[in-house]
Amino acid sequence: MVFTELLAMAEQAVGEDVVDEVLDGLDLDSGGAYTAVGSYPCSELFAIVGALSDRTGIDAGELQRQFGHWVFRTFEQGYPQFFADKAGALEMLEAIEGQVHVEVRKLYPDAELPTFATRMLEEGGLEMQYRSDRPLVAFCHGLVEACVAHFDRPMQITRTGGADGREALFVIREVR
Amino acid sequence: MTNLPPGDDRVSRRRYARERSARQEAERLLEERALALFHANAELKRQAETLEEAVRRRTEELEAAKQAAEKASAAKSAFLAMISHEIRTPLNGVLGMATALADTELEPNQRDMLDVIVSSGNGLLALLNDVLDLSKIEARRLTLETIEFDPNQLMDEVVALHRANAAEKGLDLLIAGHLPQGRWRGDPNRLRQVVSNLLSNAVKFTACGHVSLDLRMIGDRLEVAVSDTGAGVPEETRPKLFKPFSQADTSITREFGGTGLGLAISRRICRMMGGDLTFHPAPGGGACFVATAHLLPLRSGAAAGPDRACPYQRVLTERRWRILAAEDGATNRKVLDLLLRPLDLDLSMAVNGAEAVAAHRATPFDLILMDVNMPVMDGLQAADAIRAAERAEGLPRVPIIALTANAMTHEVSDYSRHGIDAHVSKPVRREELAQAMAMQLCVRLRARVEDRPQAE
Incomplete structure (x- = not known):
């Protein structure tokens, strides 16, 4: 679903014609035809993000972050059951590994998912270690921000590491 | 992957939205x-696991049940072997003494009473043998011998055994068909048991008319059909004929006696011999049982020479043989003494294996009768000692015949390993013992005759 959602976001932001031009300008094995249920090479994702960045002048990392927000909204609409019993953003983030990913694997047993090792902090807050084979730290950052926004309680998000985009430590704290 | 059409060929917005x-x-x-x-899938996996667990549990239960059953069966076999020994020993005394008594002067009414004792004893022995055979079959311990024999002679002997009973009931006992002359290899004793069982049944269940024995040899397959003019077997009871302990009708047991084991045992023996035992209604209403068995041809080289059977009376009276009997039971020693008395042998007694070894060493005997279970030194150890001494000192080999109340075949097969030449089971019958002794002494006589030229 990452590909279809990326294109949907791009269409809304820059219009169908630009998206068509971007796709036509790339040499993609898939030809730019994606479905939500298929798996496609990760390189195509970065090629599209890179091309969109060139086209719009927006930094690729920033694009990833915005995309995180976009995808989170799709989750809200498509899978409200995950949010129903969560009291706050920290609880939600803590449940990704043990709950959301479990459900994802039921549908897509071969999905190469990132890991979110979480630890509740005593003083209130959550530490979350992101690890992935793909350099999507910025995308993850966008998701975390959107999640915090969803529960409508201001939080402070700090990110350390993530230079290579594959590993970063997020600390999410309530703002008092 | 997907080939998109080039250029600006556009579809309508509505169509695009629908797609x-x-x-x-x-x-x-x-x-x-x-x-x-x-x-x-998850549900199926769960079910598979539940099933596997159920199968594993059930298998464990079955395994435990099987082990319990095997243990019970082994206990039964051991019990039967023990009981058989315990019954045979006193029966040896009863039958031996009765046989010896028959050699004495008796009043006619005393002789009648003695006949009852002998026939009852023999009946008891037959019953014991049947129960033992069945338990051996069930424990898969019944083994067959492979020895040389003449089927014609065997059949004549079996028929002779039943002729008196048939005549007593006014029945004709006929032999039809014939077997080609010649010797084969197989288990004549078990074959005799089967045919004897069929003949005794036929005579027992036929009131008038005849019983006939039809013999045929097809290749190496011996076929013996025993038919009678009796009442036959009602159709509904035929399926039970070969099941152990199931005579056609319990009233039969009361009227004719018997254990109902004979046919079950006979069929198993025939099948072990590569044949079968089957029932066919005989024309005219009687019964016809057909027993078949595969016989083995003589080994090449062992030409079917002249019959080397020994007329035992002649061999035993050839000279006054020196015989040693090792037997710990006083009753059994007395029985042996009385049974052998008419044969005019030079009989010495030893009460255990050690005495027997010493006695034979002091003055060698022509033949040794050796009880197997004895205190101090048992029969097998004694045989070992005697054979070892013979080998060490280059002495001639003395024939040793084991006397045993243990009729289990697997035990008998041990004996030859201990240098025992033959065995006679207790209760010892005079005929059987004399035959066995004559057979061994015969070999000795021949050997002497052949040795003589060199000796002189």
């Missing part, structure tokens, strides 16, 4: 089905 929502619908449906499939 897009169709794709999204397909994606949604696919996820729904995939999830359903996942749950179905």
Whole structure:
């Protein structure tokens, strides 16, 4: 679903014609035809993000972050059951590994998912270690921000590491 | 992967929107089905695990039940072997003494009483043998011998055994068909048991008319059909004929006696011999049982020479043989003494194996009768000692015949390993013992005759 959602976001932001031009300008094995249920090479994702960045002048990392927000909204609409019993953003983030990913694997047993090792902090807050084979730290950052926004309680998000985009430590704290 | 059409060929916005929502619908449906499939799979996996667990548990239960059954069966076999020994020993005394008593002067009414004792004893012995045979068959311990014999002679002997009973009931006992002359290899004793069982049944269940024995040899397959003019076997009881302990009718047991084991045992013996035992209604209402068995041809080189059977009376009276009998039971020693008395042998007694070894060493005997279970030194140890001494000192080999109340075949097969030449089971019958002794002494006589030229 990452590909279809990326294109949907791009269409809304820059219009169908630009998206068509971007796709036509790339040499993609898939030809730019994606479905939500298929798996496609990760390189195509970065090629599209890179091309969109060139086209719009927006930094690729920033694009990833915005995309995180976009995808989170799709989750809200498509899978409200995950949010129903969560009291706050920290609880939600803590449940990704043990709950959301479990459900994802039921549908897509071969999905190469990132890991979110979480630890509740005593003083209130959550530490979350992101690890992935793909350099999507910025995308993850966008998701975390959107999640915090969803529960409508201001939080402070700090990110350390993530230079290579594959590993970063997020600390999410309530703002008092 | 996908070839997109080039250029600006456009579709209508409505059409585009429809295609897009169709794709999204397909994606949604696919996820729904995939999830359903996942749950179905998980359920199946759970069921498989439950089943596997059930199978594992059941297998364990069956294994335990099997072990318990095998243990019970082994206990039964051991019990039967023990009981058989315990019964045979006193029966040896009863039958031996009765036989010896028959050699004395008796009043006619005393002789009648003695006949009852002998026939009752023999009946008891037959019953004991049947029960033992069946238990051996069930424990898969019944083994067959492979020795040389003449089927014609065997059949003549069996028929002779039943002729008196048939005549007493006014029945004709006929032999039809014939076997080609010649010797074969097989188990004549078991074959005799089968045919004897069929003949005794036929005579027992036929009130008038005849019993006939039809013999045929097809290749190496011996076929013996025993038919009678009796009442036959009612159709509904035929399926039970070969089942142990099931005589056609319990009233039969009361009227004719018997254990109902004979046919079951006989069939198993025939099958072990590569044949079978089957029932066929005889024309005219009687019964016809057909026993078949495969016989082995003589080994090449062992030409079917002149019959080397020994007329035992002649051999035993050839000279006054020196015989040693080792036997710990006083009754059994007395029985042996009385049984052998008419043969005019030079008989010495030893009460255990050690005495026997010493006695034979002091003055060698022509033949040794050796009880197996004895205190101090048992028969097998004594035989070992005697053979070892013969080998060490280059002495001639003395024939040793084991006397045993243990009729289990697997034990008998041990004996030859201990240098025992033959065995006679207790209760010892005079005929049987004399035959066995004559057979061994015969070999000795021949050897002497052949040795003489060199000796002189």
